[in-house]
Amino acid sequence: MNIEAKAGSSFTHTFRFSQADVEAFAQVTGDTNPLHLDAEFAATTPFKRPIIHGMLGASVFTKVLGTQYPGYGSVYLKQTLEFMRPMFVDTDYEGVFTIVSINPDKHTAEISTEILDSQTRKVTTRGVATLMNKEKF
Numbered sequence: 788m789n790i791e792a793k794a795g796s797s798f799t800h801t802f803r804f805s806q807a808d809v810e811a812f813a814q815v816t817g818d819t820n821p822l823h824l825d826a827e828f829a830a831t832t833p834f835k836r837p838i839i840h841g842m843l844g845a846s847v848f849t850k851v852l853g854t855q856y857p858g859y860g861s862v863y864l865k866q867t868l869e870f871m872r873p874m875f876v877d878t879d880y881e882g883v884f885t886i887v888s889i890n891p892d893k894h895t896a897e898i899s900t901e902i903l904d905s906q907t908r909k910v911t912t913r914g915v916a917t918l919m920n921k922e923k924f
Contacts (some may be wrong), residue, residue: 790881792923793889800850801880801881803877825896862918890924896920
Protein backbone atom coordinates (compact mmCIF):
# COMPACT_ATOMS: atom_id res chain seq x y z
CA MET A 788 0.00 0.00 0.00
CA ASN A 789 1.55 3.28 -1.09
CA ILE A 790 0.37 5.88 1.44
CA GLU A 791 2.11 9.20 1.87
CA ALA A 792 3.13 9.51 5.54
CA LYS A 793 1.55 12.87 6.28
CA ALA A 794 -1.38 14.14 8.30
CA GLY A 795 -4.61 13.82 6.33
CA SER A 796 -3.57 10.80 4.25
CA SER A 797 -6.36 8.25 4.26
CA PHE A 798 -7.03 4.70 3.09
CA THR A 799 -9.82 2.13 3.31
CA HIS A 800 -10.25 -1.62 3.71
CA THR A 801 -13.48 -3.53 3.03
CA PHE A 802 -14.36 -6.66 5.02
CA ARG A 803 -17.12 -8.81 6.48
CA PHE A 804 -17.44 -11.46 9.17
CA SER A 805 -19.36 -14.76 9.04
CA GLN A 806 -21.16 -16.51 11.89
CA ALA A 807 -18.30 -19.03 11.86
CA ASP A 808 -15.89 -16.12 12.54
CA VAL A 809 -18.06 -15.03 15.48
CA GLU A 810 -18.13 -18.57 16.86
CA ALA A 811 -14.35 -18.93 16.52
CA PHE A 812 -13.84 -15.58 18.27
CA ALA A 813 -16.16 -16.70 21.09
CA GLN A 814 -14.20 -19.92 21.46
CA VAL A 815 -10.81 -18.17 21.55
CA THR A 816 -11.87 -15.40 23.95
CA GLY A 817 -14.37 -17.31 26.07
CA ASP A 818 -16.98 -14.59 25.43
CA THR A 819 -19.97 -16.85 24.83
CA ASN A 820 -22.60 -14.19 25.51
CA PRO A 821 -25.77 -15.48 23.81
CA LEU A 822 -26.21 -12.05 22.24
CA HIS A 823 -23.53 -13.16 19.77
CA LEU A 824 -24.35 -16.84 19.40
CA ASP A 825 -28.06 -17.55 20.01
CA ALA A 826 -30.55 -16.18 17.47
CA GLU A 827 -33.52 -17.01 19.72
CA PHE A 828 -32.03 -15.07 22.64
CA ALA A 829 -30.89 -12.19 20.41
CA ALA A 830 -34.44 -11.86 19.05
CA THR A 831 -35.50 -10.72 22.55
CA THR A 832 -32.97 -7.86 22.54
CA PRO A 833 -33.20 -4.42 20.92
CA PHE A 834 -30.97 -5.75 18.11
CA LYS A 835 -33.45 -8.53 17.13
CA ARG A 836 -30.62 -10.76 15.87
CA PRO A 837 -27.12 -11.79 16.95
CA ILE A 838 -24.46 -9.08 16.83
CA ILE A 839 -20.73 -9.39 16.27
CA HIS A 840 -18.48 -8.96 19.32
CA GLY A 841 -17.30 -5.34 19.34
CA MET A 842 -13.70 -6.46 19.75
CA LEU A 843 -14.00 -8.82 16.77
CA GLY A 844 -15.13 -5.91 14.63
CA ALA A 845 -12.31 -3.73 15.95
CA SER A 846 -9.78 -6.47 15.21
CA VAL A 847 -9.77 -5.23 11.62
CA PHE A 848 -7.71 -2.28 12.90
CA THR A 849 -4.78 -4.45 13.99
CA LYS A 850 -5.06 -6.53 10.80
CA VAL A 851 -4.76 -3.51 8.53
CA LEU A 852 -2.28 -1.50 10.60
CA GLY A 853 -0.06 -4.53 11.17
CA THR A 854 -0.03 -5.89 7.61
CA GLN A 855 -0.95 -3.13 5.16
CA TYR A 856 -0.07 0.32 6.50
CA PRO A 857 2.16 1.11 8.20
CA GLY A 858 2.53 -2.67 8.01
CA TYR A 859 5.20 -5.12 9.07
CA GLY A 860 7.42 -3.97 11.92
CA SER A 861 4.73 -1.73 13.40
CA VAL A 862 4.32 -1.65 17.15
CA TYR A 863 0.78 -0.99 18.34
CA LEU A 864 1.10 1.38 21.32
CA LYS A 865 -2.50 2.40 21.99
CA GLN A 866 -6.05 2.17 20.65
CA THR A 867 -9.15 3.99 21.84
CA LEU A 868 -12.54 2.55 20.89
CA GLU A 869 -16.16 3.66 20.87
CA PHE A 870 -18.83 1.16 19.85
CA MET A 871 -21.49 3.34 18.22
CA ARG A 872 -23.78 0.79 16.54
CA PRO A 873 -24.04 -2.99 16.36
CA MET A 874 -22.34 -4.99 13.62
CA PHE A 875 -23.90 -8.04 12.03
CA VAL A 876 -22.59 -11.13 10.25
CA ASP A 877 -22.55 -11.30 6.45
CA THR A 878 -22.66 -7.50 6.18
CA ASP A 879 -20.13 -5.46 4.24
CA TYR A 880 -18.11 -2.95 6.24
CA GLU A 881 -15.39 -0.47 5.42
CA GLY A 882 -12.49 0.39 7.68
CA VAL A 883 -11.36 3.98 7.20
CA PHE A 884 -7.89 4.97 8.39
CA THR A 885 -6.69 8.59 8.43
CA ILE A 886 -3.32 9.79 9.64
CA VAL A 887 -3.99 12.44 12.29
CA SER A 888 -0.42 13.30 13.26
CA ILE A 889 3.14 12.05 12.97
CA ASN A 890 6.00 12.47 15.44
CA PRO A 891 9.16 11.78 13.40
CA ASP A 892 11.41 12.05 16.49
CA LYS A 893 9.67 9.07 18.10
CA HIS A 894 8.71 7.36 14.79
CA THR A 895 5.07 7.35 15.88
CA ALA A 896 1.76 8.28 14.30
CA GLU A 897 -1.79 8.70 15.49
CA ILE A 898 -4.25 7.21 13.03
CA SER A 899 -8.01 7.72 13.18
CA THR A 900 -9.80 4.36 12.87
CA GLU A 901 -13.44 3.99 11.87
CA ILE A 902 -15.72 1.22 10.69
CA LEU A 903 -18.66 2.15 8.50
CA ASP A 904 -21.56 0.01 7.35
CA SER A 905 -20.95 -0.05 3.59
CA GLN A 906 -24.65 0.28 2.80
CA THR A 907 -25.88 2.85 5.33
CA ARG A 908 -22.52 4.67 5.65
CA LYS A 909 -23.15 4.92 9.41
CA VAL A 910 -20.17 4.60 11.76
CA THR A 911 -20.29 1.46 13.90
CA THR A 912 -16.91 1.77 15.66
CA ARG A 913 -14.38 4.56 15.96
CA GLY A 914 -11.19 5.42 17.76
CA VAL A 915 -7.58 6.46 17.40
CA ALA A 916 -4.59 4.16 17.12
CA THR A 917 -1.03 5.12 18.08
CA LEU A 918 1.67 3.16 16.29
CA MET A 919 5.44 3.17 16.06
CA ASN A 920 7.22 2.23 12.84
CA LYS A 921 10.83 3.32 12.33
CA GLU A 922 10.69 2.89 8.54
CA LYS A 923 7.40 4.72 7.91
CA PHE A 924 7.36 7.59 10.40
